[in-house]
Structure formats: C-alpha cells, structure tokens
Amino acid sequence: MAQVTLAGQTVEVNDEGYMVDASQWNKEIAAEMAKEQGIELSDKHYEVLEFLRSTSEKGETLTIRKVGKSGIVDIKGLYQLFPGGPLKYSSKFAGIPKPASCV
Amino acid sequence: MKNILILGGGTAGTMMANKFFKALDRQEWQITIVDQHKSHYYQPGFLFIPFGIYNKSDVIKPKGDFFPSGVKVIYQEIDKINGEENRVSLMDGTSLKYDYLIIATGTQTRPDETPGLLGNEWRKSIFDFYTIEGAVALQQFFKTWEGGKLVMCIAELPFKCPVAPIEFVCLAEAYFTEKGIRDKVDITYVTPLAGAFTKPIATKMLSQLLDEKNIKVVPDFYLESVDNEKKVLKSYDELEIPFDALTIVPLNMGSEMIERSGLGDDMNYVETDKETLQSKKFENIFVLGDAANLPTSKAGSVAHFAAEILFENMMNAFENRPMTAKFDGHANCYIETGYGKGALIDFNYDTEPLPGTFPLPGIGPFGLLKNTKINHYGKMIFRWIYWHILLRGKEMPIEAHMTMAGKKETID
Structure with missing residues (x-):
C-alpha cells in the first residue's frame, strides 16, 4: 500500500499501482496513469473505463469477453485501445481492482 | 407434500439427492432429479485416457446407480425455470412444481465459440480432452504420432478444473519420454493468464516444474481463432503459434437453459451468493457446483465442500431459521x-x-x-x-472449510 500523487491529487494505490478506493478516481487521474504506459486516452477509452467502473460497482466479474459484448468495442478493438494487457491496463486506468482471474 | 427439485444429476446434484434423501421425512418430502443424460462420467479420469492409463470403461457408470431408490428421476432436457411461478418446464412439455430448487447443471465446453476450432482438423490434429469422445480420439492419435509441436491452449477463463491442462502437459512429457521420442516432441503451454497459474506461490512452484520438464509457457495469449490450413493459433493482438497437434480447453459456458431462464451472467453462470449459495434472484433457488458464478475453481472438490454448506443452509431454510453456514470457496x-x-x-x-x-x-x-x-x-x-x-453423500474426513493448520506462508 502506498500513496501517490496523480493529477495533483493524493491517492491510495496497492503494490501493483491499482487504486484502492475507486471513489477517488477522476478522468485526469486516468489520463496520467495512461500516459505512464504511453497511452493517450480518447473518448472511446473513457467509454470503456466508464463501462468497467459501472460493471465493477455492480459486483460483476469482469472479463475481456464481457467488454467485447458491451457494444462499445469488440475484443480486437479493446486490444488496440490498451495494447499489451487490455483488461489489466483498462481496469488500472478505471481505478478499479485488478480483475481477479479465478483459479 | 413438499417438493425439492434438483436440475442436473452430475456430481453436485447426485450428492444433494443422497444427502436430502437420508435426512428428510419421506412422507413429507418428494425429491425429484432431472437430467437429460443417463451416463455419469468420472471426469477427473478423462485426463488419463489420452495416455492409455484409463480407458472409457474406467470412467463411466449409469447415473441411476447413484440415485437413492425413493428419488424420482426424470431423464429429459430442461427448457427453462420460471422463478416467479416456482415451476420448471421440460422439453417434452411437462411442467414441474417445486418448493425448493437446486440448480446443478454444471458447465459445458463450447468449441463452436472459437472460429476455426471445429474446422477440418477437429479430432484429426485438434483435440479436447474434456469430453469422452475427445479424450478417446486423442488416445488413438497419440498411439501412432511420431512427434512435432504439441500445443496445449486454454481458450478462456474460467474453465473447469484449472489444473488439468498443467497435468496434461506433465503427463504428455512423461508419456513421450517413455515412448523414447521426447526429443522429437516440442511441448508448449499457452494460457491467457500472466503465468502458469493464477496465484503467485503456486505459479512459482508450477513454473519451476514446467521448466524442469522443458515445457515452454506462453502467457497472456488470448485466443481469437484457429487457422486449419496453416495450423496456427491466432491471438487478438495478432500473435501466431504454430502446432502439429493441438489440445484445447474450449471456452466454458453454463447451460443455455440458464440463459433461457434469465438467471445467468454473460457466460450463463447463475448469479449466486458466494457464502449462502442462494440465487441472487429467488429465495427458494440454490446453486451448487460449476453452474454457479462463484469466484473459485470449477471443480468437483468445490462442489463437494459447498454441498455440506448448502445442505446446512437449506435445512435451515426449510425450518425458517437464518442461513448461518457460509461457504469459503474451499x-x-x-x-x-x-x-x-x-x-x-x-x-x-x-x-x-x-x-x-x-x-x-x-x-x-x-x-x-x-x-x-x-x-x-x-x-x-x-x-x-x-x-x-x-457421490453417495457420505462423510469424508476433510473439513468443508479450509484450515490454515499445516500451511506455511512462504515457499521453501
């Protein structure tokens, strides 16, 4: 657990840099986190992040398939938006916990 | 007379039928079980079939052998559950009324969900070992195979028995070594996970093991399609992995009946309270085994431990007591x-x-x-x-809840 300053705001993050409290999130924080990964956030990115936040809030498990069925973007598109780890990065930028892939 | 209706006569449903039949007054309770198939498969045994350690006859018995004689058994496909009316309709038009319903319809493999998987090479050089047909076909294939690139690929999470593909590559390694052609077989383990397994300590142990056996691991590979002509796997981010023989864990989904009933998530798993095992939509519907969307393994051992908790909670529910037993995902x-x-x-x-x-x-x-x-x-x-x-619902000398006794928090 650590505190970091993102977009001028102090937020709590875990060892892997995921935000601990989703309510501290805002768009500027997302943009700054994305920048560190070399990703410039577009409206499409934000649509995905909002979808992840609302799905996570409902307590539903997030999968790439679920995002692919959301109507916002298909799986291939999701990979293009967040190269290298679509769900890993998108949930990080969305300020929600890393999706726990079940054993 | 009150009715307990159990949908699915696999591991989970059979255990519950046995437990309730023993515990409840037969004058007051009617237990009914519905399943469309008559054979019970010992699914952990499928893994051994490709290597000739088990054969088909080692893993099949009639389902009927494990149902108590006072339980009503209906072999018929289920159309849907109508939770508002406490009714289940079957494909032959019959309708069954229940006071309490247990959904135990499990999970199925869906190779049809991955483009190209059911193409020309299906069961010729592409095999699944999660079905009896696939496991037997792979046994035949391995008997005469002279070697090449053997790829084990997991299409998507979650899937039944998450350790089975790791076991498969280990057994394959031993099998080809014993046949004297290990040097001609290149084994690769392809997974959408970030490592050999989900959790860090087990991943460390299992990665070492695979490394010692010279089995390559390709992590973070998310399968999009299979090209039958070129014999390659393709991922969404356009990586390609060539194979000569492919064993696949196809996408797993819950029963389509769950979707028709409007009770499932996008993978047709029933939305279930992870502690009480009650459906999130209806108080008198409970879920056991792979059919539930619990954040733990889809495995017989989970169904077994959960069965003890479910039994306690339903007995409480029958007598209007609070459901105090809590499942821990063991x-x-x-x-x-x-x-x-x-x-x-x-x-x-x-x-x-x-x-x-x-x-x-x-x-x-x-x-x-x-x-x-x-x-x-x-x-x-x-x-x-x-x-x-x-299966007979008898006591085992292992607690339903996991215990920390005997465990160490670090690896040697």
Missing part, C-alpha cells in the same frame, strides 16, 4: 505431474495455495505444493472414493 486439487508423482493444492476465496502438509499439520500424509509419490496415490485412490463415498 478447493482441494491433486495435480498429476508424471512419473508416478503428484502435487496437491488446498485454497479458498481468500487464501492462495500454500505449501505445507495435508490434512494433518506436520504429518500429512500429503504434501502441499510438493511433488511426491504419495500425492499421486491420493489421486489414484480418489476414483474409488468418488464412486463409493463422495
């Missing part, structure tokens, strides 16, 4: 590693698989996250335990 899995050895993992929702001894602290006889002969015997003896004790 799973216990033997991992065959080849050459007559095996490993064992024991974990739950909150505790990842840790090293130690099981079930007795310091004594065992089984070693957690250790590769030993006794673990292998545990796995082989389990088939007998499954048919004679577990």
Whole structure:
C-alpha cells in the first residue's frame, strides 16, 4: 500500500499501482496513469473505463469477453485501445481492482 | 407434500439427492432429479485416457446407480425455470412444481465459440480432452504420432478444473519420454493468464516444474481463432503459434437453459451468493457446483465442500431459521505431474495455495505444493472414493472449510 500523487491529487494505490478506493478516481487521474504506459486516452477509452467502473460497482466479474459484448468495442478493438494487457491496463486506468482471474 | 427439485444429476446434484434423501421425512418430502443424460462420467479420469492409463470403461457408470431408490428421476432436457411461478418446464412439455430448487447443471465446453476450432482438423490434429469422445480420439492419435509441436491452449477463463491442462502437459512429457521420442516432441503451454497459474506461490512452484520438464509457457495469449490450413493459433493482438497437434480447453459456458431462464451472467453462470449459495434472484433457488458464478475453481472438490454448506443452509431454510453456514470457496486439487508423482493444492476465496502438509499439520500424509509419490496415490485412490463415498453423500474426513493448520506462508 502506498500513496501517490496523480493529477495533483493524493491517492491510495496497492503494490501493483491499482487504486484502492475507486471513489477517488477522476478522468485526469486516468489520463496520467495512461500516459505512464504511453497511452493517450480518447473518448472511446473513457467509454470503456466508464463501462468497467459501472460493471465493477455492480459486483460483476469482469472479463475481456464481457467488454467485447458491451457494444462499445469488440475484443480486437479493446486490444488496440490498451495494447499489451487490455483488461489489466483498462481496469488500472478505471481505478478499479485488478480483475481477479479465478483459479 | 413438499417438493425439492434438483436440475442436473452430475456430481453436485447426485450428492444433494443422497444427502436430502437420508435426512428428510419421506412422507413429507418428494425429491425429484432431472437430467437429460443417463451416463455419469468420472471426469477427473478423462485426463488419463489420452495416455492409455484409463480407458472409457474406467470412467463411466449409469447415473441411476447413484440415485437413492425413493428419488424420482426424470431423464429429459430442461427448457427453462420460471422463478416467479416456482415451476420448471421440460422439453417434452411437462411442467414441474417445486418448493425448493437446486440448480446443478454444471458447465459445458463450447468449441463452436472459437472460429476455426471445429474446422477440418477437429479430432484429426485438434483435440479436447474434456469430453469422452475427445479424450478417446486423442488416445488413438497419440498411439501412432511420431512427434512435432504439441500445443496445449486454454481458450478462456474460467474453465473447469484449472489444473488439468498443467497435468496434461506433465503427463504428455512423461508419456513421450517413455515412448523414447521426447526429443522429437516440442511441448508448449499457452494460457491467457500472466503465468502458469493464477496465484503467485503456486505459479512459482508450477513454473519451476514446467521448466524442469522443458515445457515452454506462453502467457497472456488470448485466443481469437484457429487457422486449419496453416495450423496456427491466432491471438487478438495478432500473435501466431504454430502446432502439429493441438489440445484445447474450449471456452466454458453454463447451460443455455440458464440463459433461457434469465438467471445467468454473460457466460450463463447463475448469479449466486458466494457464502449462502442462494440465487441472487429467488429465495427458494440454490446453486451448487460449476453452474454457479462463484469466484473459485470449477471443480468437483468445490462442489463437494459447498454441498455440506448448502445442505446446512437449506435445512435451515426449510425450518425458517437464518442461513448461518457460509461457504469459503474451499478447493482441494491433486495435480498429476508424471512419473508416478503428484502435487496437491488446498485454497479458498481468500487464501492462495500454500505449501505445507495435508490434512494433518506436520504429518500429512500429503504434501502441499510438493511433488511426491504419495500425492499421486491420493489421486489414484480418489476414483474409488468418488464412486463409493463422495457421490453417495457420505462423510469424508476433510473439513468443508479450509484450515490454515499445516500451511506455511512462504515457499521453501
């Protein structure tokens, strides 16, 4: 657990840099986190992040398939938006916990 | 007369039918079980079929052998559940009324969901070992195969028995070594996970094991399609992995009946309270085994531990007491590693698989996250335990809840 300053705001993050409290999130924080990964956030990115936040809030498990069925973007598109780890990065930028892939 | 209706006569449904039949007054309760298939498969045994360790006859018995004689059994496909009216309709038009419903319809493999998987090479050089047909076809194939690139690929999470593909590559490694052609077989393990397994300590142990056996791991590979002409796997981010023989864990989904009933998530798993095992939509509907969307393994051991909790909670519900039993996600899995050895993992929702001894602290006889002969015997003896004790709902000398006794928080 650590505190970091993102977009001028102090937020709590875990060892892997995921935000601990989703309510501290805002768009500027997302943009700054994305920048560190070399990703410039577009409206499409934000649509995905909002979808992840609302799905996570409902307590539903997030999968790439679920995002692919959301109507916002298909799986291939999701990979293009967040190269290298679509769900890993998108949930990080969305300020929600890393999706726990079940054993 | 009150009705308990159980949908699905597999591991979970059969255990519940046996438990309730013993516990409840037969003048007051009617137990009915519905399943469209008449054969019960010992699914942990499928893994051994490709290598000729088991054959088809070792893993099949009639379902009817395990249902108590006073339980009403209907062999028919289920159309849907109508939770508002407490009714289940079957494909032949019959409608069954229930006071309490248990959904135990499991999970199915869906190769049709991945483009190209069911193409020309299906069951010629592409095999699944999660079905009896696939396991038997692979046994035939391996008998005459002279070697090449063997790829084990997991299409998507979650899937039934998450350790089975790791066991498969270990057993394949031993099988081809014993055949004297290991140098001609290149084995690759392809997974959408970031490593060999989900949790860090078990991943470390299993990665070392795969490394020692010269089995390559390709992590973070998310399968999009299979090209039958070129014989390559393609991922969404356009990586390609060539194969000569492919074994696949196809996408797993819950029953389409769940979708028709409007009770499932996008993978047709029933939305279930992870502690009480009650459906999130209807108070008198409960869910056991792979059909539930619980954040733990889809495995027989989970269904077994959960069955004890569900039994207690439903008995409470019958008498209007609060449901005090809470499931902790307990799973216990033997991992065959080849050459007559095996490993064992024991974990739950909150505790990842840790090293130690099981079930007795310091004594065992089984070693957690250790590769030993006794673990292998545990796995082989389990088939007998499954048919004679577990399915019949009898007590096992292992607690339903996971215990920290005998576990260590670090790896040696």
